[in-house]
Amino acid sequence: MAAAAAAAAAATTATTATTRRLSATAAAWAWTASGAARHQSTMRLTVDTINPNVRRAQYAVRGELAVKSEEFRARLAKSGGDSGLPFEQVVSANIGNPQQLDQKPITFFRQVCSLLENPELLKKRDVLINSLGYKPDVLDRAQWLLRQVGSVGAYSASNGVPAIRESVAAFLERRDGFPADPAHIFLSAGASSGVNTLLNVICADKSTGILVPIPQYPLYTATLSLLNATCVPYNLDESQAWGTDMGTIEAAYDAAKADGVDVRCIVIINPGNPTGASLPEDHVRAVLDFASRERLVVMADEVYQTNVFVGHFHSFKRVLRTMQRESPGRYDDVELASLHSISKGMVGECGHRGGYFELVGFDPDVEAEIYKFVSIMLCAPVIGQCLVELMVNPPKPGDASYELYDREYRAIYDGLRLRARALHKAFSQMEGVECAEPQGAMYLFPTIRLPPRAVEAAKAEGRSADEFYCMRMLEATGICVIPGSGFGQADGSLHFRTTFLAPGTEWVGRIVDFHKGFMAKYR
């Protein structure tokens, strides 16, 4: 655990020396301007009087480095070529935001959306088809969706448009080979909103513990901090391509339980963020077996399920149903929530905020409470719900739009795989850097070993060594990546996370050059 994290953890009431449990906030990099002297405020609301759970929450993905990179971007835009910066372009490799970078939206999806936004266009069928190149299946789909939603400007049912939930269920049946029931599917404003809903319902108070992988996407620790619940971290196994190690998970669970924590749920991110791992089926089985034995709710964050470059994606739902079939009665008690999103994969429509979660084995009364909870925010964005429908039910072979859809989909997939490999190759040539093979998701999470002088220089600046490294990289190259401390990392190790979404490979070379210079300076 990094020094800052350790200090934060020590300050957390429930933490004792006998456990490796982490305070909900400790795993994430400190967001608030650490250097700013706190002034004596005469305001009604100050950082000292607001909700302390908000103050403690940390979310590195959009933290200080991201803010600084936006300042650089604005400076470049205004400078007219004379910015004084040693680069001509900012590369936002800090966030999985595909369409901000190279990824073009899928034509079929956006054509349908244009008709959903302006249904008047459907009265001009000839113009759409003959002058604008819309295929008949685009019009048909838009008409069908409009019949279901009425208007994309109207609220839908709180849990989403019924027909779209049916489409999701049909998709899950095709994907997994097992039945799915739309009654247990909730459409959400992206997977983040789904995670927020589920954690809000699951966490009763401080004594509730949630097993969270380290490194993790900081949404989990931030939300647990907001709820003042207990994060029970378990380290992923970097030596096994960031897989799950059941011994580590069980040790974390046992220690927390011995400490009086009511551990209720285990979070799995597969494919992994930030790790880029894709779990083999036996790891999924082992987690489900453990969850059944210890009566833990399984929260499977599967938003990268189509970003898999090595092997196959194994959904928790399919593996659970398979285990239930193999051992009748044995795994019937497992409560599983699995999440998906339109933000990632080849869809990449994160700005539209769409997603869903499916509940398996939940108490109907608890589902009613979840329904009530999502009602308070009314409904997920309806156009985002429509994009969920399009994602789970894209053009099929034989449909007029299929060929273009298939070509675009493959091109995006191949481009991502290509860049992942190029980046991986570059990292493998860098001194003191080691990086697991990219298996899935949109990220690489290399280990970096920095010279002691760099660690000292970081300390003098009040930063962790990985944060110091990433800040220097941004200043030298315009490339924004996130230090491993923003996700949590094993004691004494340093990492950074980069997406492989940015176009071209020139920027990869800039990282290589920066690293050489950095190592030379601090050796």
Place this chain on the structure above:
Amino acid sequence: MAAAAAAAAAATTATTATTRRLSATAAAWAWTASGAARHQSTMRLTVDTINPNVRRAQYAVRGELAVKSEEFRARLAKSGGDSGLPFEQVVSANIGNPQQLDQKPITFFRQVCSLLENPELLKKRDVLINSLGYKPDVLDRAQWLLRQVGSVGAYSASNGVPAIRESVAAFLERRDGFPADPAHIFLSAGASSGVNTLLNVICADKSTGILVPIPQYPLYTATLSLLNATCVPYNLDESQAWGTDMGTIEAAYDAAKADGVDVRCIVIINPGNPTGASLPEDHVRAVLDFASRERLVVMADEVYQTNVFVGHFHSFKRVLRTMQRESPGRYDDVELASLHSISKGMVGECGHRGGYFELVGFDPDVEAEIYKFVSIMLCAPVIGQCLVELMVNPPKPGDASYELYDREYRAIYDGLRLRARALHKAFSQMEGVECAEPQGAMYLFPTIRLPPRAVEAAKAEGRSADEFYCMRMLEATGICVIPGSGFGQADGSLHFRTTFLAPGTEWVGRIVDFHKGFMAKYR
């Protein structure tokens, strides 16, 4: 206070007989299936073990009546004219969902959105203009917005697209005649999300008190319940067209303060939901003066600011800046958050989930915490952000799209006013019903006086009398309205809330007929 509300309030730890403070949940109608016997669950998560704050939260707008009305709608759709129900159509007067009913989207807005969704269309300028009737300003606006957002499928900055925040600031300057700074404007997924953000930051713990009007939109009590903070209710003055009565507010504040509650904020909904009131300027001034004196943050929910049928809308920002100019130094300490939305007014795009809030006088460090909080959910839906831009910067006189925009806008406004008056007239002729003149918003909130036998029949069914009345109305007419207990109402009084969005006036007659029959039956 209704009986159920009183019981819930009595059960709340902090409530004593000396205060009229209400538990955060007590003002709202019980959502969960009240009749269902609770079974002994063997599940990991049960209603008895999940987050008790979620369990206690209540949100009547989408509660049992709404669910039942959807069942009726489905039954009608499947029956082919033989549903066995005494009506042919369900009228959803329970929720301000304009485009579900009569309200058509504004053409200019949706034409721009169609181009934002499919920017490829912009390459066919001739087709758009000559064959589809798009005006050049539609294309220009879409091009400008696309330059600002890149792609509507990409995440924006956490607080919203900078150029859109600038448009909002320019709108506020025009509306109020005082400067506005985009740095203090946050784009949100509807006003609900903005309220959620602000209450999350403001409420430190159970001791934090928030002054909330009764009746209120139940988002407030539900969110305070989720945060386990204290709702300090103050009754609006039904005898003064649901205006604010400072004596009542001060008494509620003093009692809460004497009881050790740290009252930090006062919520004002203007124009009022569910009351339909529009506050005169002197009420706004009195609230700001009180807030300054007692150092309360003012949260002004102004989502119905264009739905004003009597007098004018007086924004809290304009009135505050006016008071600051009149009495230099006197009101500089006021912290004001004002919220707006694309969901209501003549825009009515609630399915797109867009809105904003402006902060005035907030501590910059607190604003940084708000930024961090909204970052965790990444950003508001980008197409909803674009609709915020279109709402605050619609076509101007001289623009090619102006004439149509203006015609559509006026027709919606006039239609709402007409229906509000028709409904008001009908209510004024109903026995035992009194209703304030519709001044604003989308709702009427009549008082109903029911015969003692109706009250007894309700009790026998385990319902409050207003809930009983609304349930019978739904069963007899297919019209879904919400009982006053869902919003809170003064002790011993009964109300219901209805929108006046449904087309035509035939359904108004159905209410009149139902009421006659109901009164005759229970007299």
